[in-house]
Amino acid sequence: MDAAPALVLVGAGKMGGALLGGWLAAGVEPGTIGVVEPEPSDALKNLAAEKGFALNPAPAPARTMVLAIKPQMLDAAAPGLAPFLDADSLLISILAGKTVANLASRLPARAIVRAMPNTPAAIGRGITGAFAIAQVTPAQRETAQELLSGVGAVEWVSSEQAIDVVTAISGSGPAYVFLLVEALAKGGEALGLPPDLAMRLARATVEGSGELLHLSPEISAEILRKNVTSPGGTTQAALDVLMADDGLAALMARATAAAAKRAEELAG
Template sequence: MTAPETLALVGAGKMGSSLLGGWLAAGFEPRRISVYDPAPSDALRAQAGKWGFALNPAHAPAEAVVLAVKPQALDAVAAGIAALFGRDSFLLSILAGKTVHNLAARLPASAILRAMPNTPAAVGRGVTGVFANEATRPDQREKAQFLLSGVGGVEWVERESLIDAVTAISGSGPAYVFNLVEALAEAGTQLGLPADLSLRLARATVEGSGELLRRQPDISAATLRKNVTSPGGTTQAALDVLMAPDGLTPLMVRAGAAARKRAEDLSG
């Protein structure tokens, strides 16, 4: 993979900062990075001083422009960043719900990629779904792959509409997992465990289960589930509830559908 010659990051909040950290860790030359943020945090200022990337310099065209502001802020920032785009620039947007059409109407970019990373990017364990429009060249796709792989895995989709589904599953998914920890801990408390102990058990269980998935990529989640389950045992009794027709799967399908609809609503 090759890196872009120059890079402008617009927005250095949680996800923008995670991407920036991934690029620096991957060896991207800081002098080729410009970061634009209207209210830079003390941590961002310190990072700029340590690494030497430019913080809020005069606007100049960059080969790659990564847009990482909140979706609701697009109209407010679009006019002010037009000078970041040159003839060969490409736009990599991580704004939930903002379509290629929506972005092209506001920014002078023809090659546009929409990406949806998730919060484990902060520890280099994220996963990002990405779509590229027809104007995006193969070399620009490769450079986008480099930028996104700095924080975890990258999965390409061939239809833009699937990005909203990616948002619903992996983009919002960490919150679902954290809520599972909360629910599991509450179940333990209801069964008589001290609240702090129940929370420790729930956290450790989810952490360890995730590590099993990571270390055994060739074994399906269904197989791992079956490996824990003895016929007629305690796990089977619980799964009879979770896997009932009105159990966890249809609930998660409804949750995903709600998240996708909200992503679609943000596209205006």
């Protein structure tokens, strides 16, 4: 490639790979993309050859860098990444726990967006919380919006601290949903169902309920819940337990508070 890539993706693991796939599917010109991945898989090499994006291009300032490495790799990687940035570059970081101050002290970008996607990004159904510092121009924010939208919806927050809350709700949230499936299946087992049947019922119930939410944006989760619940019926009996003062809402409040606190601790 003669020209330096305008868009540099650093890290093509699960989340970085999902972003790359989303951009290519959305029609981002492959010739404008460079992927920095020190140990590229055969699949990534083949994709680069097929699509025509640059793999491990020579360092040169890019218009935009998306940083998708593991947070603990930042210190070691920063010196090699610095030449891809200058004062006019936009840096979009999806590194959990790495603050704007932390990033700015290691990389020469003044315009920084912190973002927290979640794992449904792998199927284009993720949601990303994002925060832009004051130095990010409207055009750069629009660039960030377009790039992050490649894997799902984007919600902007007004403070960096709110990213820790986003992490606790949507960033970690898929794990809570998967745990719900496990717990529901175990409940079925305890009542006598074969384990494989209990798991199929639990998975299909959560899958279908999620799709119903997705296809009913004008209907609140509360209304959807009430639509399932007949007064004095079986669902109401279960909800009486789940909605007790020490039930699911209180438990989820404690869980998300613990996740947000841990995010703050990781940020230093």
